[in-house]
Amino acid sequence: MARGAATGSAADFLPDRLTLPALREAAAGCHGCRLWEVGTQTVFGEGVRTARAMFVGEQPGDQEDRAGRPFVGPAGRLFDEALEAAGIDRAAVYVTNAVKHFKWQARGKRRIHQKPNWTEMTACRPWLEAELAVVKPRVLVLLGATAAQSLLGRQFRVTQHRGELLESELAEAVTATVHPSSILRGEPEEREANFSAFVDDLRVVAGLL
Ligand code: URA
Ligand code: SF4
Secondary structure (H helix, E strand, O other), rough: OOOOOOOHHHHHHHOOOOOHHHHHHHHOOOOOOHHHHOOOOOOOOOOOOOOOEEEOOOOOOOHHHHHHOOOOOOHHHHHHHHHHHHHOHHHHHEEOOOOOOEEEEEEEEEEOOOOHHHHHHHHHHHHHHHHHHHHOOOEEEEEHHHHHHHHHOOOOOOOHHHHOOOOOOOOEEEEEEHHHHHHHOOHHHHHHHHHHHHHHHHHHHHOOO
């Protein structure tokens, strides 16, 4: 395929049998959108098929792109701390992203995260839908606007509905909260309060497991 060429949808790369190993392998060769060339590798979701909760972030960051694993960088560390504070075992949940390649722009030597656009979110959604179909989590937790809008529609506002139980067919319980990166990016003096509010939203999840 030509440089940057993409089919327009991850659906063109779905395996015949939906299992997590088959999905992971197929996603590694996805050219559903042009981000396959921007990121180093596909960062697929991670966790057990029997997980009762699935957490969905936006897209891998710089460290996730290098490691090939979701939520292992600074946002991942904050996420781990919040899960622990809420009494949720990360080993027992499934963690993934709405878009599975890192989108970035160079600024000097740094690779600066760029928000995926609607075309990229739409192209990548079949992977997320397949993960949902295989894991069938009891609780689905959408971390931030990208994940929430990808699955609930572009009009959804996390700021208005965070921590609420939402009407949705996607799982028995569906809820949205802020993205852990937003806490890192926020004002330092607000960090503690924002972290507590995030943990409070995750306690709602813990109560549903
Ligand atoms: N931010 C995300 O949304 N996902 C990751 O995996 C890392 C940072
Ligand atoms: Fe495929 Fe998603 Fe990567 Fe685009 S971002 S190439 S749709 S895996």
